[in-house]
Amino acid sequence: MFTPKPIGFVRSPYSQTTAVPRGLGAKHDAEGELEILPEFEAGLQDIEGFSHLFVIWVFDRSETAALVGPTPIDGIPHGVFATRSPFRPNPLGLTVVELLGREGNRLRVRGVDMLEGTAILDIKPYLSGIAADKLRRGWLDAAESKAKA
Amino acid sequence: MFTPKPIGFVRSPYSQTTAVPRGLGAKHDAEGELEILPEFEAGLQDIEGFSHLFVIWVFDRSETAALVGPTPIDGIPHGVFATRSPFRPNPLGLTVVELLGREGNRLRVRGVDMLEGTAILDIKPYLSGIAADKLRRGWLDAAESKAKA
Numbered sequence: 001m002f003t004p005k006p007i008g009f010v011r012s013p014y015s016q017t018t019a020v021p022r023g024l025g026a027k028h029d030a031e032g033e034l035e036i037l038p039e040f041e042a043g044l045q046d047i048e049g050f051s052h053l054f055v056i057w058v059f060d061r062s063e064t065a066a067l068v069g070p071t072p073i074d075g076i077p078h079g080v081f082a083t084r085s086p087f088r089p090n091p092l093g094l095t096v097v098e099l100l101g102r103e104g105n106r107l108r109v110r111g112v113d114m115l116e117g118t119a120i121l122d123i124k125p126y127l128s129g130i131a132a133d134k135l136r137r138g139w140l141d142a143a144e145s146k147a148k149a
Numbered sequence: 150m151f152t153p154k155p156i157g158f159v160r161s162p163y164s165q166t167t168a169v170p171r172g173l174g175a176k177h178d179a180e181g182e183l184e185i186l187p188e189f190e191a192g193l194q195d196i197e198g199f200s201h202l203f204v205i206w207v208f209d210r211s212e213t214a215a216l217v218g219p220t221p222i223d224g225i226p227h228g229v230f231a232t233r234s235p236f237r238p239n240p241l242g243l244t245v246v247e248l249l250g251r252e253g254n255r256l257r258v259r260g261v262d263m264l265e266g267t268a269i270l271d272i273k274p275y276l277s278g279i280a281a282d283k284l285r286r287g288w289l290d291a292a293e294s295k296a297k298a
Contacts, residue, residue, distance in 0.1 A: 001268070002207065004150050007230075007238050036230075040238060043216040045228030049287020052279050053230075056205065056241055058151065067192040079194030081156075081185075081202075081272040089156050089189060090270045092205055094243070096279065119150070121239045123230040127286060129278025130201050130245065137276060138198020 006119035007043070008036035008105070010057065015116045017061065017086075022072040024147050031100070032112035034120060041105040044123075048102050052126035053109070058119045059091035074143035082138065093118075096126060155268035156192075157185035157254070159206065164265045166210065166235075171221040173296050180249070181261035183269060190254040197251050201275035202258070207268045208240035223292040231287065242267075245275060 011033035014020050021027060034055065036044060047053070066087045070077050080088055097109035107123075160182035163169050170176060183204065185193060196202070215236045217226050229237055246258035256272075 001153050001155075002240055004153065004239050006150075040216065040230075043229040043231075043238070045217055045226070045231065046288050047228055047231040049285060049290075050231065051283065051285035054243060056239075056243065067189065068194055077194070079196055080192040081189075082192075082194065082196040082199065082274050084273060084276075088271060089192070090153050090205075091151055092271045094203060094205065094271075094273055122237060122241045122243075124233060124243055125231050125286065125289070126279060126284065127233075127289060128284070129280065130275060131278065131280075134200065135275065135277070136198060136200035137274065139195050140274070140276060141198075 004058065004121050006037070007040045007122065008034055008120045010112065010114040010116065010118040010120060011035055012112045012114050012116045012118065017115065020113050024073050024143060028111050028113045030112045031108065031110050034107040034109055034123065036105045038105055044102065044105070047099070050099060050125045053097055053099055054124040054126055055095045055097055055120060056122040057093045057095070057114055058121060059086040059088070059093050060119055061115060062086040062091050065089050074139060076139065078139055153207070153270050155186070156189045156271065157183055157269045159261065159263045159265065159267040159269060160184055161261045161263050161265045161267065166264065169262050173222050173292060177260050177262045179261045180257065180259050183256040183258055183272065185254045187254055193251065193254070196248070199248060199274045202246055202248055203273040203275055204244045204246055204269060205271040206242045206244065206263055207270060208235040208237070208242050209268055210264060211235040211240050214238050223288060225288065227288055
């Protein structure tokens with residue numbers, strides 16, 4: 001197995017987990033930066049052409065793992081692989097951000113839900129999405145329907 | 150930094166990288182399984198409700214990294230963070246699969262582009278996508294337009 005190394009760090013308005021919007025209907029439109037280490041900047045070539053990016057990052061302030069736990073959305077326990085809980089066997093986060101601009105090794109992005117200083121492991125271009133009418137979203141659909149009722 | 154550990158392994162029809170469809174218009178509709186280790190099976194609770202999943206996995210047969218390299222799509226060098234190249238600073242793969250069914254610790258899925266035996270690090274529910282008309286896809290759009298012309 002490999003040893004993960006940061007390719008850069010997130011510049012975020014959030015310094016504490018409690019500040020990140022959570023729960024039903026939470027919006028993630030905060031702006032921030034992905035600050036890539038100079039030695040990896042060459043890997044950003046042509047990234048400007050993409051409107052959206054996947055960011056894989058580390059829940060580095062999450063010290064526990066729980067296979068089943070309640071979410072802030074519905075308060076009901078679900079398996080960790082059916083949620084975005086930070087308490088995962090491998091503390092990996094995944095966020096889709098909108099790329100607003102690039103200045104050298106800094107990517108300005110919208111949609112940050114990471115904490116300030118979060119280590120970034122990888123960035124990938126967002127190539128295509130699954131249409132909303134093709135998606136089933138299990139317990140999340142149920143929670144949203146209940147909230148609307 | 151954490152030490153990654155497999156939560157399971159991919160059962161795939163592909164045993165060699167050359168067998169995985171690549172290049173412009175490549176379709177990924179191969180079926181396979183995500184075989185989760187028994188000690189992590191509890192984390193799958195309620196996953197059946199989701200039609201699509203993100204799988205984060207390890208390019209474990211990829212031994213090099215290159216910050217800039219040509220893709221099989223257009224043959225033109227691009228930065229690694231603007232491609233899905235296996236030659237990444239952290240050898241992490243990301244695939245969206247359709248969940249066809251679950252039998253205990255085995256998830257039957259469609260959309261496998263990993264090799265047989267690939268180590269899985271994480272699974273997350275696919276909650277929403279970016280609409281096609283909101284996406285810009287840089288060099289990939291250019292390559293597709295050129296191929297159609």
